Amino acid sequence: MKSLLVLFSYHHNNTEKIANVFAKVLDAQIKTPQQINPEELQEYSLIGLWLRDI
16 A cells, blocks of 8 residues: 655644654655645555644
8 A cells, every 4th residue: 555644844843753653654655745746646545634834
């Protein structure tokens, strides 16, 4: 199963640290919203959104 985590975090990077643990367990790639190409999303079986704005 190919997995992707979409991560938006900029404040203290705590969200990124937790997302990295999830990515390791799921063997998932992490990308920011800016790195996503909508056409490539169909390649993934699982897509998780990890968004934190403050």
